[in-house]
Every structure is written in structure tokens, then in C-alpha cells.
Amino acid sequence: MDSVRVDVVNVEVFVIDSQGRPVYGLEREDFELIVKGKPMEISNFYAPPAPDALPAEPGPIALEAVEVPPPPRHIVVFVDHTNLLPTRRREVMDSLRVLVEERLALGDRIMITAYDSKVAVLSNFGDEPEVHAAALETINNTAASTFETQIEFGRILRCIEVQCDDPEFILQQINVYAEDLRHRSRMMLAHLGTVIDSMAGLPGRRSLLVVSDGIAVRPGESLYAIYQGRYVGIDGATRYQFQANRYSIDYEIDELTNLANARRVTIYSLNNGGVVGNPLSMSSAAVSSTQLVDNEIDFVRDTNYSASMQEFAINTGGRIIHRPTVESLDVVRQDFDTAYSLGFNPDHEPDDKTRTIKVRVARDGLKLRYRDNYTLTTDEGSAAIQTKIAAVLGKSENPLGISVEFEPTAERSGRRKVVHAAIRIPVAPVTMIPVGGDKYQGQLEFTFFLEDEHGATTPIQTTGLPLDLPGEAVSATTPVHITYDIGFKVRPGNHRLALTVADALGSTASTLTWNLSVDGDGAVRVTDR
Numbered sequence: 001m002d003s004v005r006v007d008v009v010n011v012e013v014f015v016i017d018s019q020g021r022p023v024y025g026l027e028r029e030d031f032e033l034i035v036k037g038k039p040m041e042i043s044n045f046y047a048p049p050a051p052d053a054l055p056a057e058p059g060p061i062a063l064e065a066v067e068v069p070p071p072p073r074h075i076v077v078f079v080d081h082t083n084l085l086p087t088r089r090r091e092v093m094d095s096l097r098v099l100v101e102e103r104l105a106l107g108d109r110i111m112i113t114a115y116d117s118k119v120a121v122l123s124n125f126g127d128e129p130e131v132h133a134a135a136l137e138t139i140n141n142t143a144a145s146t147f148e149t150q151i152e153f154g155r156i157l158r159c160i161e162v163q164c165d166d167p168e169f170i171l172q173q174i175n176v177y178a179e180d181l182r183h184r185s186r187m188m189l190a191h192l193g194t195v196i197d198s199m200a201g202l203p204g205r206r207s208l209l210v211v212s213d214g215i216a217v218r219p220g221e222s223l224y225a226i227y228q229g230r231y232v233g234i235d236g237a238t239r240y241q242f243q244a245n246r247y248s249i250d251y252e253i254d255e256l257t258n259l260a261n262a263r264r265v266t267i268y269s270l271n272n273g274g275v276v277g278n279p280l281s282m283s284s285a286a287v288s289s290t291q292l293v294d295n296e297i298d299f300v301r302d303t304n305y306s307a308s309m310q311e312f313a314i315n316t317g318g319r320i321i322h323r324p325t326v327e328s329l330d331v332v333r334q335d336f337d338t339a340y341s342l343g344f345n346p347d348h349e350p351d352d353k354t355r356t357i358k359v360r361v362a363r364d365g366l367k368l369r370y371r372d373n374y375t376l377t378t379d380e381g382s383a384a385i386q387t388k389i390a391a392v393l394g395k396s397e398n399p400l401g402i403s404v405e406f407e408p409t410a411e412r413s414g415r416r417k418v419v420h421a422a423i424r425i426p427v428a429p430v431t432m433i434p435v436g437g438d439k440y441q442g443q444l445e446f447t448f449f450l451e452d453e454h455g456a457t458t459p460i461q462t463t464g465l466p467l468d469l470p471g472e473a474v475s476a477t478t479p480v481h482i483t484y485d486i487g488f489k490v491r492p493g494n495h496r497l498a499l500t501v502a503d504a505l506g507s508t509a510s511t512l513t514w515n516l517s518v519d520g521d522g523a524v525r526v527t528d529r
Contacts, residue, residue: 007376008044009346012205012266012317012339013359014369022338023366024050032360033342035374044343072204073108073336074125078195079139080212081116082188086144088323092211092270093136095326099333100132108336112136116145119191149184152177156223160230167231174227175243178220182247182455185215189252190392193259197385200263205339208260209332210312211270211324214305217253218244221304247455253308258354259385260316262375268332269309269320317371346374352381383447383500383509384460390511391449391498396528400429400510402501410522416489417518423484423501431506432467432474440474442467443504446484453494464504492520 011033015023028045077096100110109125112135122135156173158164192210199206221244260267306320313320319335321328342359354375359368377385390396403424410417425444432440444465451457465484473480495516502509517525 007346007350008343009374009376010044010264010341010343011357011359011370011374012341014317014335014339015361016367018365018367022048022334024048024338026340026361026363030362031340031342032362033344034358034360035344035346036355040344040346042342043345044341046341048338048340073103073207074199074202074204075103075108075110075207075209075336076195076199077110077112077209078119078192078211079112079114080188080192080210081114081139081142081145082184083212083215084144085213089144090140092324093140095324095329096209096211096270097133097136098326099329100136101129102333103336104129104132112139113195114139114142115188115191116142117187119195149181152180153223157226160223160226167227171227174220174223177223178244178247181216181219182249185219185249186252186392186455188215189249189256190389193256193385193389194393196256196260196263196265197389199265205341206263206265207268207318207336208265209268209270210309212309213271215249215253215308216304217248217250217307218304219247219249220244249308253311257311257315258373258375260312261354261371261373262377264371264374265316266318266335266371267312267316268318268335269313270324271306271309271320271322315372317369319369346376348376350376350378350381352376352378352384379502379504380445380447380462383445383502384449384462386509387447387449387498387500387511388460390500390513391451391496394496394513396512398510398512399508400501400503401426402510402512404499404512404514406516406524406526408524410490410518410524411487412522413489416491417522418487418489419516419518419524420485420487423486423499424481425484425501427469427473427476427480427482429508430467430503431508432469433505434471438471440467440469440471442469444482444484445500445502445504446486447500447502448486448488449498450488450490451496452491458488490516490518492518 013031015026017023024047026047028042031042031045033040033042077100100112103110110123110132111121111125112123112132114120114122122138123132156170156177159170159173164170196208199208218241221241224241224243310320312318319331321332346355352375354373356373357371359370361368375381405422405424407420410419412418423446430442430444432442435441444467445462446465447460447462449457449460465482467482495518496513497516498511498513500509500511513528515527
């Protein structure tokens with residue numbers, strides 16, 4: 001029997017009036033849902049009950065009067081220690097504790113995680129309230145890891161102030177700082193991506209509360225601006241925006257936002273109220289005499305760090321909360337309890353394409369918030385996401401037991417080199433289906449991701465390998481391997497390579513990552529990450 005895949009896309013819509021108050025009582029007919037300019041029929045609809053709604057009258061028809069319960073909610077708290085100043089951390093955690101206690105009492109399921117070079121799950125869905133309280137207290141007692149970035153920023157700033165070295169050397173130091181900060185930011189985003197991706201299978205509504213002081217969209221931008229102000233007229237000193245854009249992580253932020261929308265995760269950005277990477281302002285004693293940091297540079301700094309948090313929140317239908325307190329988190333509580341849910345059946349198969357969503361309401365004076373796009377992800381698309389994340393994290397998992405051998409010398413192809421590798425896959429762990437005549441069939445999917453040391457990437461490539469093997473190969477007591485040869489073009493330099501081999505008929509996939517160095521003569525050096 002052929003199986004039919006039915007996808008339903010649900011969009012949470014938050015409706016408020018001109019005074020910012022939630023609006024109740026809207027019906028399905030009040031909404032219009034448009035995808036890429038085309039009206040879509042709303043197949044599923046949920047409206048939040050008004051606070052003063054009365055329960056149904058008891059009687060013989062009480063069962064017919066029972067309201068459809070709101071969809072279950074899963075809430076994940078993600079505390080980013082690498083971009084979080086400890087100044088107000090306890091106040092923020094105490095405010096979150098009140099919110100967590102309230103939501104648990106209402107039946108929401110909550111997970112608390114913290115990131116400091118890797119994600120730690122401190123409490124899980126289904127844990128008792130005291131476990132969640134202990135998790136938040138653990139975060140309070142964790143040493144801040146932001147000081148290293150602060151110290152390096154201050155060192156370069158003081159060097160510019162006293163002109164401790166020649167301008168070219170200082171510019172080089174800023175470049176190193178920006179590249180290191182970019183690497184740290186991308187690592188954090190990749191780990192956040194694994195959390196978002198893991199929420200895909202959770203039923204009902206999904207919310208992610210990110211506690212952070214922000215991520216530098218253009219790492220080092222304010223240092224480049226200060227450098228420009230200090231060395232006006234020196235070659236290269238007037239192009240700070242161009243310099244900073246070389247390390248931009250705009251693309252990664254867009255990708256993460258689209259992933260959240262594809263996984264139907266609404267992000268709430270809880271900004272602690274500080275700026276980690278550029279801790280000094282014009283009021284700082286260290287710089288007030290020279291005014292290296294002026295109002296314009298303060299603005300560059302603040303917008304640089306707040307832009308990422310704002311994009312996550314707005315484009316996924318969430319909110320950004322500055323300096324969270326018990327009172328300011330009321331708007332989050334309001335969202336949790338007042339969202340409408342509009343569901344529709346897309347008129348296409350999964351294809352990994354992002355489509356825009358627009359929602360209108362047939363009443364004047366109302367404001368709407370909702371995620372602005374969706375994606376139906378194919379199996380290949382999911383593999384591509386996981387492969388790219390693995391490349392950034394250097395994360396390898398190998399349940400299929402594959403091995404890869406690289407040729408020590410790459411062939412020349414114009415300005416590029418072609419690196420050859422042989423992938424060996426043992427047959428035993430691969431799912432094989434008998435098709436008669438002592439024959440077995442299977443299917444492997446290969447996904448490759450390659451990125452150079454400057455962040456430039458090649459398009460993710462996916463290719464399939466159908467397997468048609470005799471029974472003796474499948475049932476052999478001695479190991480039998482399949483070898484798949486690949487070749488890919490690279491420029492001389494350092495690269496990150498990630499490979500996912502998926503068993504298409506089973507539920508197993510191996511992902512391996514390497515650091516790959518190719519010199520001008522074609523010599524290839526490979527190390528595990």
C-alpha cells in the first residue's frame with residue numbers, strides 16, 4: 001500500500017489592540033492566511049479562551065460543550081554564558097524561576113539548558129519543579145566566561161589609545177580578535193541550532209527563551225571604528241565597515257532563524273542589558289580623557305550586538321525583552337496564553353524551499369505578530385542541516401562504522417585542486433530488503449559540506465547510492481564493505497569537511513568531520529576534528 005504524507009503547517013498569531021491588550025473572540029472567518037501571495041484555506045483553528053469565559057453548564061449535553069484544549073506547550077530555556085554579563089544574572093534567573101513555576105503549574109513542559117562551549121541540559125521535560133529551580137541556581141553559581149573577550153577588547157583599545165605599536169600591527173590584532181570572535185559566535189549559533197533542531201518532534205507549541213546579551217553580527221566592528229577615528233588618513237583606516245563585514249555572521253543568523261521557523265519554534269530574546277564584547281563606553285575612566293569611544297561608536301556597538309537578538313525574536317513571531325524582570329516577563333506570559341493557531345495544508349511536497357507567510361485580520365486597529373515564513377524539510381534537507389552543524393562543531397558520530405581514506409596528493413584543476421577520497425561502508429549495519437532471487441536492495445545517501453578558513457562554503461551536495469547485493473554479501477560472517485569514491489575541488493588553504501552517510505531505509509546515519517589542508521603543490525594533510 002502506498003503511503004500518503006500529509007503536512008499541516010501551524011502558525012501562532014498574537015493579536016493585540018491599539019493599547020497593547022490581547023484580543024479575544026476572533027473566529028476562523030476573521031483571519032486571512034496568504035502564502036507567497038496565494039490565499040490558503042485555514043483547516044485547523046484554535047482561539048484562546050477569554051479570561052472571564054464561563055465553563056459549560058452541566059447537563060446531558062455537557063460532553064458536546066467541552067472546548068478543545070489548547071495545544072500542549074514545550075518551553076526550552078537557553079542561557080548563553082559566553083555572551084552574558086553576570087551583573088544582573090541573578091535578577092534575570094529569579095524572574096525566570098517565577099515564570100517557570102507558573103508555567104509548570106499550568107501543565108507546560110520545560111527544559112533548562114546552558115551553553116559554555118557546549119550545551120548542558122540542566123533539567124529536562126517532566127522533571128519536578130525543584131529540579132528546575134536547582135538548574136536555575138546552578139546557572140547563578142556558574143563562573144562567567146565573558147571576561148576573556150572583555151580583556152582582549154580592553155587590551156587592543158588601550159594599545160590604540162597610547163599607540164603602543166605601529167598602525168599595521170594594531171590592525172592585524174583587530175583582525176585576529178574579530179576572527180576569533182566570529183568563530184566563537186558561529187559555535188554558539190551551531191549549538192543553538194542543535195537545540196532548535198531537537199525540538200522538531202515535540203508536539204504542540206514550541207518556545208525557546210534565549211538569555212544573552214547579544215551576538216556580534218559584525219565581530220570587531222566598534223574596534224575598527226575606533227581604529228579609523230584614531231588613524232584618520234592612514235591607508236585602510238577609513239574602511240571600518242568593509243573590514244567588519246568580512247567577518248559578518250548575517251548568513252548564519254538568517255539560517256538559524258529559518259531553521260527555527262521550519263521547526264516551528266518561537267524565539268524570545270531575553271537581553272540581560274549589557275554588551276559583552278565591547279564593555280567600555282565613553283563614560284569609562286580608561287578612555288574618557290581621549291574620547292576614543294564616542295556616542296557614534298556606542299551606537300555602532302549596541303546595534304551590532306542587539307541586531308541578532310532582534311532578528312531571532314521578530315522573524316519567528318516572538319519578542320525581545322530588555323532587562324527581564326518579573327514584571328517585564330508578563331508579556332511572555334501573555335503570549336503563552338493568548339495565541340491563536342492557524343493551520344493549513346500546503347499545496348506542495350517537502351522541497352526545502354522557504355515560503356513567506358502573511359496573515360491579515362478583518363478588523364481595524366489590530367496588530368499581529370507571527371513567524372513570517374515556513375519550510376517543509378525533506379530528509380535530504382535535514383541531513384544537510386545536521387551536516388553543516390557538525391562541520392562547525394567538529395562533531396562526529398559513526399554508528400555505521402564507515403571509514404574514509406584520502407589520497408595524499410590532490411590533482412590540479414585550473415586554480416583549484418581535486419582531493420580524492422574513498423569511503424568504505426560495512427554492509428552489516430545497513431538495512432537491506434529482500435527482493436527475490438537471493439537479491440537484496442538498500443539505499444545510501446551521501447551529504448557533503450565544505451568550508452574554507454575564511455568562512456566561504458561550497459553548496460551542500462547530496463547524492464544517492466542504490467545498493468543491489470547478493471544474499472551472500474548480506475549474510476556473510478566476515479566483514480563485507482562497499483567503497484564509494486569521491487572527488488571535490490578546493491583552493492589551496494585550510495578547509496573544514498563534513499560528510500553524512502545515511503541509511504535511507506533505516507534510521508541510522510554517520511557524520512564525520514575533518515580539518516583539511518591543501519598546499520600549493522597539492523599535498524593533502526587531514527586531521528580528525
